Amino acid sequence: MGRGLEEYCAFKFSNIFHSVGSFSFSGSFLPHYTEVGRYCSIADGVSMFNFQHPLDRISTASFTYETNHSFINDASLKQINKIFSVKPHNLSSSIQKLNIQNDVWIGKDVLLKQGITLETGCVIGQRSVVTKDVPAYAIVAGVPAKIIRYRFDDKTIERLLKIKWWNYHFADFNDID
Structure with a gap:
């Protein structure tokens, strides 16, 4: 092609x-x-x-890999980081050619x-x-x-x-x- x-x-x-x-x-x-x-x-x-969410985390929700949502404010981010570290997930790397x-x-x-x-x-x-x-x-x-x-x-x-x-x-x- x-x-x-x-x-x-x-x-x-x-x-x-x-x-x-x-x-x-x-x-x-x-x-x-x-x-x-x-x-x-x-x-x-x-x-x-659509893209694949990571399956190897406590949750498939985006709070485990992305912190720029409007519902995650600075206080929430500090609390999340106390519990576990947010690991970035490259969503575009999960896209595969059709x-x-x-x-x-x-x-x-x-x-x-x-x-x-x-x-x-x-x-x-x-x-x-x-x-x-x-x-x-x-x-x-x-x-x-x-x-x-x-x-x-x-x-x-x-x-x-x-x-x-x-x-x-x-x-x-x-x-x-």
């Missing part, structure tokens, strides 16, 4: 730059750590899991875990919660999303992945059935 913005891609909502391939459309806000391949269709309401390969269709209101790869040709059913990588040409749905079936047989999938058809302009397929 790493292609930036290619020709003929479209965003319904976005004020953040991320990588999107030709002939892809997104009806959803996608965060900057997202890479989208070519010929992808992303419906409205698609969102990502990789959406080519010819991926993501249905409405899907929730995606950070750090996963949606491989070429896969389909994500609406309102699914995707917590793991999705294999090429798999159709997944549910909470959590599970493989329902594949779009094609193994031989056809292998051939499609080998020819990398998504590297061509759709006009090149004019005479193909």
Whole structure:
């Protein structure tokens, strides 16, 4: 990936730059750590899991790692520091790239875990919660999303992945059935 913005891609909502391939459309806000391949269709309401709170502390609440909230005044901070030390937690380090390969269709209101790869040709059913990588040409749905079936047989999938058809302009397929 790493292609930036290619020709003929479209965003319904976005004020953040991320990588999107030709002939892809997104009806959803996608965060900057997202890479989208070519010929992808992303419906409205698609969102990502948020950052990860630290799990190794007395509480997952932000008072254990961040002291700049309005509800933490100087007196509270002194009291907190008497009990235990506030250890900074770099929230941005917990953000992981979301990789959406080519010819991926993501249905409405899907929730995606950070750090996963949606491989070429896969389909994500609406309102699914995707917590793991999705294999090429798999159709997944549910909470959590599970493989329902594949779009094609193994031989056809292998051939499609080998020819990398998504590297061509759709006009090149004019005479193909």
